[in-house]
Amino acid sequence: MTTYMLIFTGALVLALSGTPIARKLGWQLGVIDRPGARKVHLKPIPRLGGLAIYVAFILALLIFEDRFRIPQLISILIGATLVSFLGIWDDRWSLRPLLKLIGQIIAALILVGSGVQVQFLPYPFLNVAVTIFWVVGITNALNLLDNMDGLSGGVGAVAAAFFLLLAAMNGQYLVGGLAAALLGACLGFLIYNFNPATIFMGDTGSLFLGFILAALGVKLRFPGRPAIVTWMVPVVVLGLPVFDTTLVVISRLRRGVPVYRGGKDHVSHRLVAMGLTQREAVLILYLVCGTLGVLAIFITQASLLEGYTIGGAIALTGLLALIKLEGVDVSSQTANHVPHNTHHEDKNESERQD
Numbered sequence: 001m002t003t004y005m006l007i008f009t010g011a012l013v014l015a016l017s018g019t020p021i022a023r024k025l026g027w028q029l030g031v032i033d034r035p036g037a038r039k040v041h042l043k044p045i046p047r048l049g050g051l052a053i054y055v056a057f058i059l060a061l062l063i064f065e066d067r068f069r070i071p072q073l074i075s076i077l078i079g080a081t082l083v084s085f086l087g088i089w090d091d092r093w094s095l096r097p098l099l100k101l102i103g104q105i106i107a108a109l110i111l112v113g114s115g116v117q118v119q120f121l122p123y124p125f126l127n128v129a130v131t132i133f134w135v136v137g138i139t140n141a142l143n144l145l146d147n148m149d150g151l152s153g154g155v156g157a158v159a160a161a162f163f164l165l166l167a168a169m170n171g172q173y174l175v176g177g178l179a180a181a182l183l184g185a186c187l188g189f190l191i192y193n194f195n196p197a198t199i200f201m202g203d204t205g206s207l208f209l210g211f212i213l214a215a216l217g218v219k220l221r222f223p224g225r226p227a228i229v230t231w232m233v234p235v236v237v238l239g240l241p242v243f244d245t246t247l248v249v250i251s252r253l254r255r256g257v258p259v260y261r262g263g264k265d266h267v268s269h270r271l272v273a274m275g276l277t278q279r280e281a282v283l284i285l286y287l288v289c290g291t292l293g294v295l296a297i298f299i300t301q302a303s304l305l306e307g308y309t310i311g312g313a314i315a316l317t318g319l320l321a322l323i324k325l326e327g328v329d330v331s332s333q334t335a336n337h338v339p340h341n342t343h344h345e346d347k348n349e350s351e352r353q354d
Contacts, residue, residue, distance in 0.1 A: 004164065006064040007180040014056035015188025022052040023192070023199045031092050033200055045197065047091055049189055050205020053153075054084050056185040057212070065177045072174060075114030076215050079107035083139060083211045087203030097260065101136070107211060108135035116219050120227035135214040141241035142210030143203060144248065148268045149195035151282050155240055155289050156209045157186035162237050162293035163216045166300065175220050182212055195279050213238060222300055229299065229307035236296040236314060240289045243267065243318050251326055263330075270328040 026032060026046025034044045058077065086103045089095050108131060111117065117131040146152035160183040167176035186209070192199050201209070217234025235242065244267045252259050271281035295314060299307050 001168065003064060003066075004168065004176055004180040007060050007177055008164075008184040010064050011056045011060035011181045011184030012188045013184075014059055015052055015185045016191060018052040018056055019049055019189050019192045019199060022046070022048045025051070026199065029092065031088075031202065033202075045200060047200035047202035048088075048204065049193060049199040050084065050087060050091075050201040050203070050208055053185045053189050053201060053205045054080075054208050056188060057181045057208075060181045060184060061177060065181075071114050072116055072219070075110050075116060076178065076212070076219075079110045079215070080208055080211050082107045082110070083207040084204050087205070087207040091202040091204055104136045104139055104207075104211075105132060107139075108132040111135065111215060111218065116215060118218055118231070120231045131218055134218065135211065137245070138214035138217070138238060138241065139207055139210035141238070141245040142213065143206040144266070145241050145244050145268075146201060146206040147266050148278055148282055149197040150190055150193050151268055151285060152206050152209065153186050153190045153193050153201060154282060154286050156213060157183055157190060158286055158289040158293065159213055159237050160186060160216075162296060163213070163220065163234075165293075166220060166233065166237075166297065169297075169300075170220075170222055172220055175216050178212065179216055182209070182216075195282070210241075225300060226304065229302060229304055232307065232311045233296045233299055236292050236299060236311070239292040239314065239318070240267075240285060243322070247322055247325060250322070254326075265330050267325060269330050270325045273328050273330045 023046045026048035029048070031046060031048045032044045033047045061073075061077075082103055086095060086100050090100065112128050112131055118127050118134070121127045121130060142152055142156065145155060160179045164176055164179035164183060167173070167179055189201065189205070193201065217238060220234060222230040222233070247267055248263075248265060249259055251257075251265050252261070252263070257263065268278075268281050268285065271284060272278060276284070292314070295310055299310055302310060
């Protein structure tokens with residue numbers, strides 16, 4: 001636990017001190033989210049905060065961690081660096097969606113090549129396919145979730161905290177160290193990103209955050225517990241990003257709108273349309289993420305019947321919530337009700353066709 005605390009504190013301090021530097025660098029390099037016809041912010045805001053998260057994460061691990069399995073650590077860091085580079089390029093110059101997808105698949109294959117992959121299926125090719133689908137899916141889910149001040153960073157912090165707790169309970173040092181670093185980096189950045197945000201993480205941060213969380217979910221193991229039950233744990237911990245992406249995809253397909261087209265139809269936007277403020281919506285989503293984390297811990301100790309009962313109840317609740325939220329009219333939102341940095345999500349999905 002001492003090592004985890006050192007990693008967490010180091011990443012927190014580095015992110016706290018590094019984010020203002022990233023903000024200045026964003027201005028100097030022109031990595032700016034500027035006001036526009038489809039945006040509601042009134043002044044340009046740098047979106048290079050993801051670089052501060054990345055640097056804080058890497059440095060905290062290099063300085064304080066000494067128990068990693070080097071090949072798997074290297075594969076995770078190389079993959080995370082690759083998706084972060086794609087994010088920086090996209091934030092500054094824009095990148096074709098197909099190239100981003102290919103880069104994410106390559107990053108996932110790097111994990112597979114070092115042995116970081118799911119292992120609960122009977123056939124190796126199925127394990128590889130599920131690993132790639134999971135990594136690419138979660139990476140993009142966190143990218144899509146970055147549509148409101150403090151949302152993606154806060155949800156990432158909550159998920160990392162539960163991965164850290166689960167790792168500590170099961171002696172998973174690789175997962176624990178990575179989760180501690182990610183938790184500290186997210187919290188340090190969140191000080192500047194919570195409403196009203198003075199910096200955005202951009203694709204640099206959201207893709208990095210999603211990739212690391214996906215890798216943690218794949219790597220986490222539960223000795224002595226049946227894999228037929230524990231495979232649900234990372235899915236439940238990251239249930240909010242999964243739910244948000246599912247809602248958006250189903251909603252747009254139902255309405256005949258291209259999935260890649262930007263829109264204010266995420267769960268956060270729908271909560272605001274129901275009368276909540278941005279801060280209230282974000283805090284409620286933090287609470288949802290925390291509740292899912294607690295349920296994930298119960299699943300790790302559950303029998304087969306108990307585990308699937310909890311999983312089924314979560315799935316049913318999610319289905320009912322999806323039906324309820326899909327019925328919310330988000331077209332009535334005005335500039336006074338739309339979240340402060342909704343433009344960031346629009347840029348990601350519409351102008352770059354994520």
